[in-house]
Amino acid sequence: MGCCGVCGNEAKLSYTVYGSDKPPLVLVHAQGTDSRSFDKVIKPLSRDFSIYAVDCFGHGKSPHEPSLYNIVSIGDALVRLIESAVGEPCALLGHSSGGLIAAYAAGKTDLCELLILEDPPFFSSQAERRKNTFNYIDLSSVCHKYLQDAVEENFVLYYFENQYAWNFFPDNARQKVRPKSIEAAKKFLKRHPERDLKVPFWPKSALAAFVGMGNYDPRFGETFYDDSFHCGIPHEEILTKIDCPTLFMKAKTEWSDDGILFAALSEEDLTRCLGLISDCELARFDCGHGIHVEQPRQFVQVIKRKRATLGHARI
Numbered sequence: 679m680g681c682c683g684v685c686g687n688e689a690k691l692s693y694t695v696y697g698s699d700k701p702p703l704v705l706v707h708a709q710g711t712d713s714r715s716f717d718k719v720i721k722p723l724s725r726d727f728s729i730y731a732v733d734c735f736g737h738g739k740s741p742h743e744p745s746l747y748n749i750v751s752i753g754d755a756l757v758r759l760i761e762s763a764v765g766e767p768c769a770l771l772g773h774s775s776g777g778l779i780a781a782y783a784a785g786k787t788d789l790c791e792l793l794i795l796e797d798p799p800f801f802s803s804q805a806e807r808r809k810n811t812f813n814y815i816d817l818s819s820v821c822h823k824y825l826q827d828a829v830e831e832n833f834v835l836y837y838f839e840n841q842y843a844w845n846f847f848p849d850n851a852r853q854k855v856r857p858k859s860i861e862a863a864k865k866f867l868k869r870h871p872e873r874d875l876k877v878p879f880w881p882k883s884a885l886a887a888f889v890g891m892g893n894y895d896p897r898f899g900e901t902f903y904d905d906s907f908h909c910g911i912p913h914e915e916i917l918t919k920i921d922c923p924t925l926f927m928k929a930k931t932e933w934s935d936d937g938i939l940f941a942a943l944s945e946e947d948l949t950r951c952l953g954l955i956s957d958c959e960l961a962r963f964d965c966g967h968g969i970h971v972e973q974p975r976q977f978v979q980v981i982k983r984k985r986a987t988l989g990h991a992r993i
Contacts, residue, residue, distance in 0.1 A: 707776050760783065801951075
């Protein structure tokens with residue numbers, strides 16, 4: 679395992695390398711977490727790939743500079759990483775917002791031979807559509823309020839206290855569980871300020887959202903609240919520029935009773951994506967948004983199977 683930054687005189691992304699002398703696979707995490715989000719699948723993937731696990735700007739060890747919190751700055755830095763640090767044909771995988779970034783980068787470098795999109799929020803996260811998504815009413819809105827109110831409290835604790843997930847509890851249960859869980863979170867963060875949040879009785883899949891959140895800049899979340907992340911680039915434009923084989927991983931699609939999309943993208947959005955990417959295979963997973971966290975074995979199997987079907991000497 680090695681760790682360093684990238685590349686030339688422009689903004690550099692931090693990344694960690696696992697393994698060597700195997701075909702490269704670049705991993706791009708979702709917002710709010712960092713490259714350690716993929717820890718559960720690093721070992722099985724590294725049997726077939728050399729892994730480059732990236733921290734996006736505003737996350738982990740990469741620069742925390744708000745002017746870089748957009749798809750162009752991160753995507754162009756990712757292209758520089760691939761062309762300078764990886765330096766050979768590779769597979770590129772992005773989860774959630776990382777999928778938007780990976781798709782943008784794939785359209786700008788000839789070194790991406792396989793693109794893997796893990797439940798990316800195409801179309802749903804852009805323009806007015808974004809306001810009817812779980813991310814907007816949850817992380818984006820919490821970030822916005824945290825910044826607007828100039829809250830001095832630790833952001834991880836603030837997010838835990840104010841996350842939308844409390845609405846999934848029945849009223850009576852929420853009144854009992856919420857204060858006890860918040861108190862447990864306060865105690866944990868006071869004792870272990872450098873560690874990822876852990877709270878008794880919270881499922882691992884829910885706590886996965888807090889991996890790396892201690893090194894997350896909520897100003898990144900603000901760019902999804904005000905729609906500045908996309909730099910005005912229509913998602914159609916990003917998708918039509920992808921010319922390498924693509925694997926699209928889709929998690930369950932769920933809606934709230936009042937029309938909020940509790941998923942990265944709708945079935946209609948998915949159909950549009952598949953129609954715009956020239957060579958795209960769909961893989962469905964019966965789980966939530968974090969496929970690599972909730973179904974790691976199936977996640978790895980699907981990637982390896984796709985790689986085998988390509989028949990390339992490297993990828």
